Amino acid sequence: MxxxxxxxxxxxxxxxxxxxxxxxxxxxxxxxxxxxxxxxxATWDPFSNSGRLQIAVASTDEGYTSKLLNVKVNVGDTVLKELAVNDRFDWVLTSKDQALEGARSGEYYAAIVLPEDFSQSMFTFYAGGAAPADITLYTNEKKNPLSANLTTQGAQGVTAQINTTFSRTLAEVAVGIAEDVSSYLDTADTQAALDRLSNRLESLCAQLNSGANTVSSLSTVIGSAVPLATGAKQLAAGVQDSFDEAVGDTVGSGVNSTGGTDNPFAVVSSGLDDAVSLAAGNISNLQNQLDNLLDSTNSTTQSTAAAIEELQTLLNKQISGFQKTRDAIEQSLGSDGADLLGKDPTVDRFLAEMDAAIARQQSLSKQLGTIAADLHQGVPLDSDLRESARHAIAEAQQAIDMTRSNYEKNLQPKIESLRENLDSAGKNVKVFRSYLEAMRADLSGSSGGMIASMRRSQKTLVDTAQKMRDGASRLDRAREQITSTRGEVDLGQIATTLGADPKGFARLISSPVAVQRNAVFPVAxxxxxxxxxxxxxxxxxxxxxxxxxxxxxxSPNVGQRYLDSVADRKHPDTAASADTNAAESSRSAEPSTKSGEIRPTPAAKSVVKAAVKKPVxxxxxxxxxxxxxxxxxxxxxxxxxxxxxxxxxxxxxxxxxxxxxxxxxxxxxxxxxxxxxxxxxxxxxxxxxxxxxxxxxxxxxxxxxxxxxxxxxxxxxxxxxxxxxxxxxxxxxxxxxxxxxxxxxxxxxxxxxxxxxxxxxxxxxxxxxxxxxxxxxxxxxxx
Structure with missing residues (x-):
């Protein structure tokens, strides 16, 4: 220590x-x-000196003229007058261009510009869809970082000043209106007008209630009709199903595919002519070729037999085609046609004639086979056999001609008439089916159907009736308020009270709330x-x-001084000699005037060495x-x-x-x-x-x-x-x-x-x- x-x-x-x-x-x-x-x-109270900050204010407000009162009001000019006596900042009232140039050059810390429609925005603020009035603030943030915040507060102060002035002006106008209303309501004409208004409201209220009852009744009627419409919907669905079943059973494919390639009557009308005409032509050609073969003397017997066999083959193919045509007619008119033609015997006669024609052709084919076989065997043809063949050809030709004649005269007209009737029936079926489908759609319960429309109409009528009743209730309350106000409120007394100090009342309205600042742990x-x-x-x-x-x-010198002090305390009698030695050591350590070198004494060297060896x-x-x-x-x-x-x-x-x-x-x-x-x-x-x-x-x-x-x-x-x-x-x-x-x-x-x-x-x-x-x-x- x-x-x-x-x-x-x-x-x-x-x-x-x-x-x-x-x-x-x-x-x-x-x-x-x-x-x-x-x-x-320096920072003691800098905000108390804000009055030294220059802020430029420019107004481009064009003013506003009310449609109610033909008086032009310019809120911008009013703001400039208010700021002229405001000492919170050094307000400089100037033009817009000078204000902006001053803000850019640093002459002003900020610039505030009131727009051209400022008054209009202020006085139309309470209109529907109106936006708050805006003022534009330009701050020079380069000049000082804190000035931007201060000038922003200044702009907010301007806004508050505008709001206060505007509210005070409106309040003063409201006081004047109250005085005028009081004077107006005291006249006899106004009282009579209020009586008429009360009676009119009472009558209108009764009419609204009566209309609401009528609408409610109509809603009830529509609600009762909904079950009937539902039943009609079900009936329409049953009728359509039955109609579809009846059309399918009665008309069948004749109605559904009248103009298509699978129509059986189209087969009859288009193919039968071709089949009969081809058969008649083939029989005629067969007769000519057979006559030429039988009368020919140049041909051999075997070649004649082969030619006759070819004629037989062609005839057999014709017989087969004729048979298919006959079967098609029987299939088309034998079952479905029997119902469509009403059991007409014309079809049966025509089929019998076709059977006869087929039989004649088959007989002719057999005779041709017999002639060919005899020729192969070398049996000579006699005149009877030739006549028999010609006779068979003639009979076949006659049967085919009769079939063709019977078809053209009797069957074909009826088939064509049946086709026309079926075409007409098909069109009628389509129209009737579309009627049924439209009826079902109208009666459907979907969003576009009649039933859904009836239900929406019913709900709309219920809502309308309720709104009419609500409107009647509001009108009745308004009538009661007018009556009670006339008996209880004395507007003259209100106007007298406000008229005693209208400006004071306006100031109270413009600033109804005052902030009382109570600092907790305050500082000066x-x-x-x-x-x-x-x-x-x-x-x-x-x-x-x-x-x-x-x-x-x-420093080592501090240690040496400490050792010297300790030695002095232990041997005080040697202190003087120690001081003398120290002085001599000091003198010996001084630079020589000749060489400029330091020459420490041996005693000084020993002291330094002792200090270096052991820290003090x-x-x-x-x-x-x-x-x-x-x-x-x-x-x-x-x-x-x-x-x-x-x-x-x-x-x-x-x-x-x-x-x-x-x-x-x-x-x-x-x-x-x-x-x-x-x-x-x-x-x-x-x-x-x-x-x-x-x-x-x-x-x-x-x-x-x-x-x-x-x-x-x-x-x-x-x-x-x-x-x-x-x-x-x-x-x-x-x-x-x-x-x-x-x-x-x-x-x-x-x-x-x-x-x-x-x-x-x-x-x-x-x-x-x-x-x-x-x-x-x-x-x-x-x-």
């Missing part, structure tokens, strides 16, 4: 022994003082609120300056002894700073002594942090102290609420000592709540623990590396 005290006493002796050091110490102590005082006074001015931030920054800067300019290591002070003694000078400077800084804030600046703290105590505690912590960083890390510690200063200016919450800062500022704020230092000073200046002063005091003192651990213990483990880093920096000859 004696060594620590010796280091402290030696530091003060060195300060007293040098005038320059004393002057430097005075400057080191007063720098934080002046920094804080000047900043607090804005500068007082900023004092904790400026004070904390100043104390940190003061500690940082001490760490930069003052030495943190112990250990690490803790050096740390605590040298720190006292830093702490003393910090105490002087904080004491003068706090007393100056209280006495000279007059911040009027709620707890002056706690404010001084807070300054002592803050200075102790700050000087210890900076001193420990410099002792342990050398130049790197100084740089780290500067980094902490930068962080604490923004992240300690001294100027802006932490909630307004980015998230990472909020995250590091609890780990900064300035955060609790600022809160500690705020409690002392504005007042203590729930022990917040003691809480912040304890938290800031906790920062001493890691610093003492670093300064007394950990710095010895990193001393070698820090020493090497310092030597490397010194070798650069730059730092």
């Amino acid at each position: 004696n060594k620590v005290l010796f280091i402290i006493r030696d530091d003060f002796r060195q300060i007293r022994s040098s005038v320059m050091v004393r002057i430097f110490m005075v400057l080191l102590i007063t720098v934080p003082l002046f920094f804080t005082w000047f900043n607090v006074l 001015t804005f500068g007082v609120g900023m004092a904790p931030l400026f004070t904390v920054i100043a104390l940190w800067v003061g500690a940082l300056l001490a760490g930069v300019f003052l030495r943190t290591d112990i 002070f250990i690490g803790a003694q050096e740390y605590l002894g040298r720190y006292f000078m830093f702490w003393a400077i910090g105490m002087a800084q904080s004491t003068l700073l706090m007393i100056g804030l209280i006495v000279f600046v007059e911040i009027e703290p709620a707890h002056p002594f706690l404010l001084i105590l807070a300054g002592w505690i803050i200075s102790t912590v700050f000087t210890n942090i900076v001193y420990t960083l410099v002792v342990a890390l050398s130049n790197a510690g100084k740089a780290l102290a500067v980094v902490l200063l930068v962080l604490q200016i923004s992240a300690a919450g001294g100027a802006y609420p932490l909630e307004l800062l980015p998230q990472w500022f909020q995250n590091i704020s609890p780990w900064l000592p300035a955060t609790y230092a600022i809160n500690l000073m705020r409690s002392a200046i504005a007042g203590i709540y729930a022990g917040d002063f003691a809480y912040n005091l304890v938290i800031i003192l906790l920062f001493l623990i890691p610093n003492l651990v670093l300064g007394l213990v950990l710095r010895h483990t990193i001393a070698g590396r820090i020493h090497d880093m310092t030597k490397a920096i010194e070798k650069t000859k730059v730092m």
Whole structure:
């Protein structure tokens, strides 16, 4: 402990022994003082000087003329008159172009322009679909960052001024209208008109109720008709199903495919002519060819037989085709045709004739086969056989001709008539079916059907009836209010009351709410609120300056002086001789006037060697002894700073002594942090102290609420000592709540623990590396 005290006493002796050091110490102590005082006074109440800020105001308002009263009103001119006597800002009333040019050049901090339709927008604000009136604000943010916010507040003040003036004007007009209405209602004609209005409302109310009852009855009728429509829908569906079944059973494919290629009557009408005509032509050709073969003398017997066989083959094919035609006719007219023709015997006769024609052709085919066989066997043809063949051909030709004649005269006309009837029936069936489908659609319960329409109509009628009843109720209430108002309200008394002070009533209407500001933990001015931030920054800067300019290591001369003092205390009788030797050593160490070299005496050399061999002070003694000078400077800084804030600046703290105590505690912590960083890390510690200063200016919450800062500022704020230092000073200046002063005091003192651990213990483990880093920096000859 004696060594620590010796280091402290030696530091003060060195300060007293040098005038320059004393002057430097005075400057080191007063720098934080002046920094804080000047900043607090500069920000003492800046907003009270807003009247010096020039804001240009220009109005291009063209005014507004009401359709009710032929009086032109210009709200823009009224605003300019109001601002002319407003001293919140230095309002400059000018033109739009000059206002904008002044804002751009920096002559004005901002420019406010009222638009051309400003009055119209103000007086039509209560109309349907109207938008609020707008004013345009131009701010020169380059001139000053805070001026933009101030001018924005000025624009808001203009808006509030406009709203107040407009509301006051409307209120004054309303008072005048009330007086006019009172005078008007007192006349006999007005009373008679009110009686007629009451009677008319009563009559109209009765008519609406009667109409509502009629509409309700109609809705009931439509509701009763819905079941009938539902039954009709079901009946229509049954009729259509029965009709489809009947058409399918009766007309069949004759109706459904009348014009198609599969129509059986089309087969009869188009193919029968061709079949009969072809058969008749073939029989005629057969007769001619047979005659030529039988009468020919050039052909051989075998060739004649082969030619006859070819004729037989052709005839057989014709018979087969004739048979198919006959079967088709029987299929078409034998079953379906029997019903369509009503059991007409014409078909049976025609089929019998076709059977006869087929039989004649088959007989002719047999005779041709017999003739061919005889010719192959070499049997000569007699005249009887030839005549028999010709006779068979004639009979076949006659049967075919009869069939053709019977078809053309009897059957074909009936088939054609039947086709025409079926075509007409098919068209009628399609039309009737479309009628049935349309009926079903109309009666359908879908969104477009008759039943759905009836239901919607019923609901609409019910709603209409209810609205009519509601309208009648409102009219009845209006009639009752008119009657009761005439008997209870005295408009003359209201007009008399308002007429006593109409302008005062208008002011009350324009500003019905007044804000009463009650500050919790009040401070005198804005500068007082900023004092904790400026004070904390100043104390940190003061500690940082001490760490930069003052030495943190112990000079070997201090150790030698300590050893000399110890020797003096042990052998006081040798003190004089020691002083003489020391003087001689000092003289011997002076430069020679001839050589300019230093020549230490042997005694001086022995002293230095002894000091080098064994350190006089250990690490803790050096740390605590040298720190006292830093702490003393910090105490002087904080004491003068706090007393100056209280006495000279007059911040009027709620707890002056706690404010001084807070300054002592803050200075102790700050000087210890900076001193420990410099002792342990050398130049790197100084740089780290500067980094902490930068962080604490923004992240300690001294100027802006932490909630307004980015998230990472909020995250590091609890780990900064300035955060609790600022809160500690705020409690002392504005007042203590729930022990917040003691809480912040304890938290800031906790920062001493890691610093003492670093300064007394950990710095010895990193001393070698820090020493090497310092030597490397010194070798650069730059730092």
